[in-house]
Amino acid sequence: MFALLALGVVVPYELIVLAVSGRNPFDTHASTETVIVLTLLDSLLVGGLISALYVHALRMIGEGAPARIAPVMTRAVRALPTVVAAQIIATLGIGLGLIVIIPGILLAIRWAVVAQAAAIENENWVEALKQSGRLTAGNYLHVLGVLLVSGLIAIALTNGAIAAVGTRKTVQAISVGIAVETVARSFVALTASILFFDLLARRQVLRGP
Numbered sequence: 001m002f003a004l005l006a007l008g009v010v011v012p013y014e015l016i017v018l019a020v021s022g023r024n025p026f027d028t029h030a031s032t033e034t035v036i037v038l039t040l041l042d043s044l045l046v047g048g049l050i051s052a053l054y055v056h057a058l059r060m061i062g063e064g065a066p067a068r069i070a071p072v073m074t075r076a077v078r079a080l081p082t083v084v085a086a087q088i089i090a091t092l093g094i095g096l097g098l099i100v101i102i103p104g105i106l107l108a109i110r111w112a113v114v115a116q117a118a119a120i121e122n123e124n125w126v127e128a129l130k131q132s133g134r135l136t137a138g139n140y141l142h143v144l145g146v147l148l149v150s151g152l153i154a155i156a157l158t159n160g161a162i163a164a165v166g167t168r169k170t171v172q173a174i175s176v177g178i179a180v181e182t183v184a185r186s187f188v189a190l191t192a193s194i195l196f197f198d199l200l201a202r203r204q205v206l207r208g209p
Contacts, residue, residue, distance in 0.1 A: 002057065002186055003186060006050055009050050010046065010182045024174045026158070026173065043091065044084050046185075049077075052076035055116040058194065083128075090132075105144075111132045111136075117132045136199060157183060
């Protein structure tokens with residue numbers, strides 16, 4: 001189910017990008033403007049939607065209900081505006097913080113589960129940012145470790161696929177690119193969603209019954 005949810009987002013997005021810009025999933029040869037626009041769309045819209053889908057699917061599974069694609073998609077799409085808004089603010093804050101490096105890293109850790117918080121518990125981006133901050137407080141090394149491991153695995157998958165098929169606009173390269181991107185995104189999104197519920201459980205234990 002998780003693979004189908006990710007494919008339902010990645011395939012249309014990559015085919016639209018290919019049709020409009022001629023850029024395949026592994027292609028790094030593009031203008032600076034194109035790279036910036038695609039990176040923002042990729043992170044905020046595509047990444048945000050997959051995160052919302054996964055966290056709602058996990059929540060349904062955790063509640064003992066069967067996680068069906070239709071209700072998961074309905075809940076995720078409904079939460080998407082809040083998720084995107086929260087991610088925009090988080091991205092801007094982290095980007096500004098990275099100018100002096102350390103503040104940006106700290107903000108990236110603090111807002112590591114902002115998309116999940118926005119999708120599940122909050123009706124506005126302000127509360128999503130606050131909730132992510134509350135959940136990650138006291139768990140910075142744990143969160144940093146999870147982010148590094150998941151990020152490195154995703155990068156390794158992508159680099160391995162590029163080495164295998166290259167960046168040509170062939171059917172094989174595009175198909176492999178979409179498949180590997182789906183796997184990498186699934187791993188990162190699923191890891192972040194599990195991290196969200198892990199941090200939520202830790203906070204509830206600290207607060208007590």
